[in-house]
Amino acid sequence: MTRILHEPSGEPNPLRALGLELLRRRTSMKWRTYPDDVLPLWVAEMDVPLAEPVVRAVTDALAIGDTGYPAGTAYAEALADFAQKRWGWAGLAVERTAIVPDVMLGVLEMIRLVTGPGGAVVVNPPVYPPFFQFVTHMDRRVVEAPLGPDLRIDFGTLEETFRQAVAGGRRAAFLLCSPHNPTGTVHTAAELSAVARLAERYGVRVVADEIHAPLVLAGADFVPYLSVPGGERGLSLMSASKAWNLAGLKAALAVAGPAAAADLARLPEEVSHGPSHFGVIAHTAALREGTAWLDAVLVGLDDNRRLLADLLGEHLPAVDYRPGEATYLAWLDCRALGLGDDPADVFLHRGRVALNSGIPFGAGGVGHVRLNLATSPEIITEAVRRMAAAPG
Numbered sequence: 001m002t003r004i005l006h007e008p009s010g011e012p013n014p015l016r017a018l019g020l021e022l023l024r025r026r027t028s029m030k031w032r033t034y035p036d037d038v039l040p041l042w043v044a045e046m047d048v049p050l051a052e053p054v055v056r057a058v059t060d061a062l063a064i065g066d067t068g069y070p071a072g073t074a075y076a077e078a079l080a081d082f083a084q085k086r087w088g089w090a091g092l093a094v095e096r097t098a099i100v101p102d103v104m105l106g107v108l109e110m111i112r113l114v115t116g117p118g119g120a121v122v123v124n125p126p127v128y129p130p131f132f133q134f135v136t137h138m139d140r141r142v143v144e145a146p147l148g149p150d151l152r153i154d155f156g157t158l159e160e161t162f163r164q165a166v167a168g169g170r171r172a173a174f175l176l177c178s179p180h181n182p183t184g185t186v187h188t189a190a191e192l193s194a195v196a197r198l199a200e201r202y203g204v205r206v207v208a209d210e211i212h213a214p215l216v217l218a219g220a221d222f223v224p225y226l227s228v229p230g231g232e233r234g235l236s237l238m239s240a241s242k243a244w245n246l247a248g249l250k251a252a253l254a255v256a257g258p259a260a261a262a263d264l265a266r267l268p269e270e271v272s273h274g275p276s277h278f279g280v281i282a283h284t285a286a287l288r289e290g291t292a293w294l295d296a297v298l299v300g301l302d303d304n305r306r307l308l309a310d311l312l313g314e315h316l317p318a319v320d321y322r323p324g325e326a327t328y329l330a331w332l333d334c335r336a337l338g339l340g341d342d343p344a345d346v347f348l349h350r351g352r353v354a355l356n357s358g359i360p361f362g363a364g365g366v367g368h369v370r371l372n373l374a375t376s377p378e379i380i381t382e383a384v385r386r387m388a389a390a391p392g
């Protein structure tokens with residue numbers, strides 16, 4: 001596949017646009033969970049103004065009272081065009097898509113389609129905590145196949161986990177996080193092809209959460225799981241919500257490989273009632289017209305990764321940080337600081353910085369924190385200063 005390389009967009013860095021005083025006027029979870037003296041660098045919300053095409057599309061809809069129920073395939077068509085231009089992937093067929101409320105609810109619906117009650121769902125911890133919470137609440141078993149020390153898929157472990165998951169003829173699914181949250185790992189075409197081969201060998205169905213796909217740095221290549229040899233039986237969930245900060249405008253797409261179309265066709269009709277009409281409008285505008293804004297964000301995030309590495313090297317050199325190739329999340333190994341199993345608790349109560357505890361991410365999470373880089377350099381700098389003072 002060929003893809004468009006990121007080029008300077010000419011747009012100002014959105015991560016530098018909003019000051020702390022303005023951000024504290026927000027009423028979303030990131031800014032209202034903790035007291036005002038806490039710097040919130042935890043939940044996956046970005047401290048940015050929305051891309052102008054998104055604002056315009058939603059405002060225009062409001063102006064004419066276009067506040068009904070979603071309809072049509074504009075979102076899927078926009079995603080297919082984006083995939084072609086951005087990733088060189090022409091295999092996203094609009095007729096093999098379905099609109100779902102958001103990525104995690106879509107994941108659950110896909111797992112229901114390909115497994116039964118009590119079935120195993122394999123995950124690669126440390127991984128996004130709702131993979132555990134949501135799956136367990138839907139009467140499925142989470143089975144862990146931890147990442148290797150290099151924070152990449154350990155294929156020996158994955159194969160053994162697949163073998164155990166399907167023992168006795170049980171149906172199983174592999175919930176693949178691609179790119180990986182929290183590590184920022186971008187799986188290669190070779191790795192994804194190896195996943196597909198193992199899945200086919202053991203009869204495991206792959207459901208790929210690809211919500212962070214647009215947030216891949218220049219120099220790294222995102223490869224859609226459905227594009228690799230053997231990925232035809234896979235199911236993917238995609239959305240513009242993370243890359244364009246649209247979590248409050250609910251809409252996502254389930255995408256089926258050619259051999260999984262019949263599975264997607266069994267999706268209950270009522271699932272399509274959950275997405276927001278404004279969500280569909282916003283996500284479509286982002287994919288169609290928001291790429292220059294996205295490229296400006298990606299440049300800003302790359303700057304923030306370097307800034308965080310420099311700040312940690314200066315103020316907290318014992319913290320192990322391996323900058324990821326994707327997402328706006330940083331996975332920090334704080335075990336050498338001697339702050340116990342949950343350093344996020346220490347950083348919150350002593351430093352007044354809110355980070356995600358590594359413990360809910362599963363195996364490999366103890367002693368780690370997840371830090372949200374999608375904010376201004378000034379806030380990152382102040383956060384690290386506070387974190388450095390916390391161990392004392």
